[in-house]
Amino acid sequence: MPFFDYVILDQSGKEKKGKMEANDVETVRSQLKAQGLIPIAVTEETLLNKEITFGGGVKPRDLSLFCKQFHSVLAAGVTVINALQMLSEQTEKKSMRKAIRDVQLAVEKGETLASGMGGQPQIFPPMLINMVEAGEASGNLDTAFERMATQFEKDAKLRSVVIRAMVYPIIVCVVAVAVVILMLTFVVPQFMSMFDDADIKLPKITLAVIAVSDFMVKFWWLMLLIIAGIVIGLHFYKASDTGRMTLSRIGLRIPLFGKLIVKSSAARFTRTLSTLLAAGISLIDAVEITAKIMDNQVIKDALIEAKEEVERGVPLSEPLEISGLFPPMLYHMVKIGEETGNMEAMLDKVADFFEDDVEQTTQVLTTVLEPLIIVVLAVVVGGIIMSVLAPMFTLYSSVDKM
Numbered sequence: 001m002p003f004f005d006y007v008i009l010d011q012s013g014k015e016k017k018g019k020m021e022a023n024d025v026e027t028v029r030s031q032l033k034a035q036g037l038i039p040i041a042v043t044e045e046t047l048l049n050k051e052i053t054f055g056g057g058v059k060p061r062d063l064s065l066f067c068k069q070f071h072s073v074l075a076a077g078v079t080v081i082n083a084l085q086m087l088s089e090q091t092e093k094k095s096m097r098k099a100i101r102d103v104q105l106a107v108e109k110g111e112t113l114a115s116g117m118g119g120q121p122q123i124f125p126p127m128l129i130n131m132v133e134a135g136e137a138s139g140n141l142d143t144a145f146e147r148m149a150t151q152f153e154k155d156a157k158l159r160s161v162v163i164r165a166m167v168y169p170i171i172v173c174v175v176a177v178a179v180v181i182l183m184l185t186f187v188v189p190q191f192m193s194m195f196d197d198a199d200i201k202l203p204k205i206t207l208a209v210i211a212v213s214d215f216m217v218k219f220w221w222l223m224l225l226i227i228a229g230i231v232i233g234l235h236f237y238k239a240s241d242t243g244r245m246t247l248s249r250i251g252l253r254i255p256l257f258g259k260l261i262v263k264s265s266a267a268r269f270t271r272t273l274s275t276l277l278a279a280g281i282s283l284i285d286a287v288e289i290t291a292k293i294m295d296n297q298v299i300k301d302a303l304i305e306a307k308e309e310v311e312r313g314v315p316l317s318e319p320l321e322i323s324g325l326f327p328p329m330l331y332h333m334v335k336i337g338e339e340t341g342n343m344e345a346m347l348d349k350v351a352d353f354f355e356d357d358v359e360q361t362t363q364v365l366t367t368v369l370e371p372l373i374i375v376v377l378a379v380v381v382g383g384i385i386m387s388v389l390a391p392m393f394t395l396y397s398s399v400d401k402m
Helices: 027-032 062-077 080-092 094-108 113-118 126-138 141-197 204-218 220-239 241-254 257-279 282-290 297-311 318-322 328-340 345-400
Strands: 003-009 016-022 039-046
Touching: 003 027, 016 027, 027 039, 027 282, 062 094, 062 141, 062 345, 080 094, 094 113, 113 126, 113 328, 126 141, 126 257, 126 282, 141 204, 141 257, 141 345, 204 220, 204 328, 204 345, 220 241, 220 297, 241 257, 257 282, 257 297, 257 328, 257 345, 282 328
Parallel strands: none
Antiparallel strands: 003 016, 003 039
């Protein structure tokens, strides 16, 4: 779903800006009015008007620390307003510090904490806002923050495991490409003049390497433009609905990595859903909130469809199974949870299983990819070296015969 920037008047008549993910402009206006806010302007966020920030993004570990600190001060008997004041002074990240101060101002004017946090959607995700709202309604706000601290901590750990699995092969590939470029632009040209002076017939592989090297030396600027164009094009394509869906489908089909994406998504889905249900949030709302935090668009759409089926009275396990995306263990355990009425416990067990499975899968990936990448690098670099050495041997042989 696209994001929309909006300008509203709050209950005190103060103008505020924010951002919301929704299907269309009317949905945004309806949700804002439902919160007692007056929408002044709502515009869809595009690549041209998207706000660009450097280093201001809030990560799961930032949110985990925020929730831990909030839980600690509330458990100590500190009021919400004083807690917000303390946290704003302790937070180092500027974007988050400003958001906490804005929430504090909103609470001081009579808004609920959930409402104030809802005005900062670029910092506080819907899951946290809904948990806070449920905590305020039940009088267990400190417990809500404690649960969310655990949730964000597990989410951060899961992300770091997945990132580690992907970073290593990327670094090795970048180093390999850099080595090949250096050889083609600096090493090979030094031998080209020698081959030109010598009256020998060069092998086809040597001619091919020389042609590539000559092109890279003469048209390096064109290659930089092509690379920049590809990077920018992918960025624009990924930002579009079609591109996001296409890249998500491709990601799921990549050997090993596709399974890792599914398993990590299953772990996040079950852990988040369990946390929300334990807080008293309805299954429909919990599935909708969980769908929004999914990174893969295909999986996100499958969960949105599952939510719509649940609204029609269909058990959650059925659309999860029909989607064909999730491992059988997930929807079987969900079905057991539905039948026994113990959904939260079942989801927690599934989340534990998939989190361990993701860690094992990343180890397998590293074990498989490390020798594979080294072999590919050896073949490429070895091929370039042999393409240079082969005519050198021919040249030396002709000199010995003279």
